[in-house]
Amino acid sequence: MSKKFSPIPVTVISGFLGAGKTTLLNRILNGDHGRKIAVMVNDFGEINIDSQLIVSAEQSMVNLSNGCICCTVESDLIEQLHKLISLRERPEYILIETSGVSDPSKVVNTLCYPQFRQQLTVDAVVAIIDADNFSSLDGDRRKLAMDQLSVADIVVINKTDLATTRQVESFRQQWLYPYARVFETQFADIPVELLLGTELFETNHSPSKSGHQCNANCDHNHNQQFATYSWESDQPLSLSKLRHALKQLPENLYRAKGFVYLAESPKHRCKVHLVGSRVEIEKEERWQQMPKNQLVMIGWNNLDAAHLNQALENCYS
């Protein structure tokens, strides 16, 4: 490692479960940026789904250990950052996608450790709001979603296709800090130049700015607040049974994602997303490996694993 390099800019992408972080990441990676970008992804569930959802061959990808990036996997984040900055071909930019249950301020705090001072510079923290589901969040979930916003330099009000103009306006009035740059989007469609190389973090952290809450005290443990359940199987599922099962899931199960092997299209991998009560099942490319089902579910107040397992096994064709 040599000090002759200028620090690598890092953008942190945060936002509550299912808000559109991976959608935004894919947009950036496939956009016209001309940079050698390294991507770090942090999944909360036991199976790494996010890394499989990222569709770009150009970048180096680092999977952080599963768990919450702001509570339990900080040591892995530090180790992986060291590896990236020590590469002979250093990346020109680093994007970190935090899990939907993470508080980005802790990640920013790690990036600001003295050991990284010559090597990394925080360019901006981006927080994505799910305009469709934000108002349904309450209690600790709402607090976490608001904490994610409070540290953001760039706020993306996403899924405006599913929200009313009034809902979107109420985000601006109630939840956003005046210095944040705000975009309203569908499928996180923002020109890359408005997101990368903005140097907004430094601007917003000048001593004259007040009200910016960069609180790095992580006094919660998301491993306790949130629960995950992972399911794998190699038997084909029936599409209609799966749709029905996903609509019947308990209310405390907020997010599900992964891939399924459907009897109706056995040659193609199908992607599953559930956010709140909205379910999407989409046919993708042909299987590159033996077909299998891989689903991760995230919720709170203890998920009943036996019940979920049974519900999914009932979907066999």
Ligand SMILES: Nc1nc2c(ncn2[C@@H]2O[C@H](COP(=O)(O)OP(=O)(O)OP(=O)(O)O)[C@@H](O)[C@H]2O)c(=O)[nH]1
């Ligand atoms: N209708 C609509 N759906 C969207 C939009 N943006 C993202 N989605 C869908 O929302 C779901 C979740 O998107 P992701 O990008 O995976 O969300 P995420 O924040 O990365 O999810 P986690 O990593 O699990 O927290 C997917 O089905 C997306 O296609 C949007 O603007 N409109």
